[in-house]
Amino acid sequence: MAELGAHLTAASAADDRPSIFEAVAQDSLMAAVKPALQHLVKVLAESNPGRYGFLWHWFDEVYVLLDMLLQQHYLARCSASFSENFYSLKRIPTGDREQQPLATAGLPKRQHWKSLLLLVLVPYLKGKLEKLVSTLREEDEYSIHPPSSSWKRFYRAFLAAYPFVNMTWEGWFLIQQLCYILGKAQHHSPLLRLAGVRLVRLTAEDILALEKKLGGATSHHTPSIKTQVQSAVRKALGGITFSLSTGLSVSVFFLQFLDWWYSSENQETIKSLTALPTPPPPVHLDSSSTLLPKLKTVCPLCHKTRVNATALSTSGFVFCYRCAYGYVKAHQRCPVTGYATELQHLVKLYSPES
Known part of the structure; x- marks a missing residue:
C-alpha cells in the first residue's frame, strides 16, 4: 500500500x-x-x-x-x-x-x-x-x-x-x-x-x-459606513487593476x-513595402569613379568593411571615421565628389541596435 x-x-x-x-x-x-x-x-x-x-x-x-x-x-x-x-x-x-x-x-x-x-x-x-x-x-x-x-x-x-x-x-x-x-x-x-x-x-x-x-465575497453582517467606503475603494482599485491586466x-x-x-528578420519586407524613391547621386559625380566599392558596407577610402560609420553631409557618402577625418582634415573636400568639406560636416551614423 x-x-x-x-x-x-x-x-x-x-x-x-x-x-x-x-x-x-x-x-x-x-x-x-x-x-x-x-x-x-x-x-x-x-x-x-x-x-x-x-x-x-x-x-x-x-x-x-x-x-x-x-x-x-x-x-x-x-x-x-x-x-x-x-x-x-x-x-x-x-x-x-x-x-x-x-x-x-x-x-x-x-x-x-x-x-x-x-x-x-x-x-x-x-x-x-x-x-x-x-x-x-x-x-x-x-x-x-x-x-x-x-x-x-x-x-x-x-x-x-x-x-x-x-x-x-x-x-x-x-x-x-x-x-x-x-x-x-x-x-x-x-x-x-x-x-x-x-x-x-x-x-x-x-x-x-x-x-x-x-x-x-459579500459578508452577511451589515457593514458600517467606514467599512462600506473602504470596500468601495478596494473594489474601485480592484476594478482598475483588473481592467489594466485584462x-x-x-x-x-x-x-x-x-x-x-x-x-530584424522582417526588415527587408518592411523596406520593400515602405521604401521611398532613392535620391539621385551628386551631379558632379563621375559614374566610372574607381573610389566607389561594389559593396555598400565597404569604405571608399580604405576598401574595408566600415568601422564607426560616418557620413559627409555635403555629399552623403559614408566612410570609416578615421578615414573621413584624416582625408577631410588634409584636403578639405569630399574624397568622392570633390565638394568642399570641413570637419564639422562629419556626421556619425547610428544603427538601430546602438
Missing part, C-alpha cells in the same frame, strides 16, 4: 507539472512585450520630443517600475507572475509535494519577495549590462584613451571576458531545461530554483477560488505582432 501511495503521489506530481513548451512560452511572453512597448515609446518620443522624450530617455526605469507593480499584483493575487497566470500556472514552494496551497493563498513572504526581485531586477540588470558592453565596444573602435591607460586595459579585459560569462549564463539555463525535460529537475529555470518555488498547473479549486476572489492580456498579442513586424 505504501508503494502504491508513493506511485500515486508521483503520478499526481507529474500531472500538475507543466510541459517544457508551456514553461518556455510563458518566459518568452514578457520578453516579447518589452521591445514592442519600446517601439511605441520611440514613436511617441519622435512625434513629440518635448512631451514624451523623457519616456524614451528613462524607458528602462519606467518599464521596470511598471513591471514591478504588475508582477507584485499577480504574485499577491494569483501566486504567479503575469505570464505564468496567462498560461494557467502558479508557483508553490519547492517543498510542497503532497498538498498544494490554493493560488489565492499567496506565496510565503520569503518566496514572494525573492520571486519579485528575480522576475524584475535580473532582466533589468542584464539589459543594462548588455547596453554597457555595446557602448564600450563602440568606444573601443575609436577611443581617446592612450594605449597604456589602465582604464582602457580594464574595459578591454571586461569586453574579452563578457562573451564567456554570457555563454556560461545561457548554458546554465540550457542545462536546467534539459534536466527538466528528462525529469531530473523540478525547475526549467535556475531563477525558479533560486526563488525556492516551482511551477504547477492551476487546478479546478484554484480557478474557483480566483473567480470567487475576483467577484468579491487590457494587457488582450493587447499582448498586438504587442507580439509589433515585435515581429519590427524584427
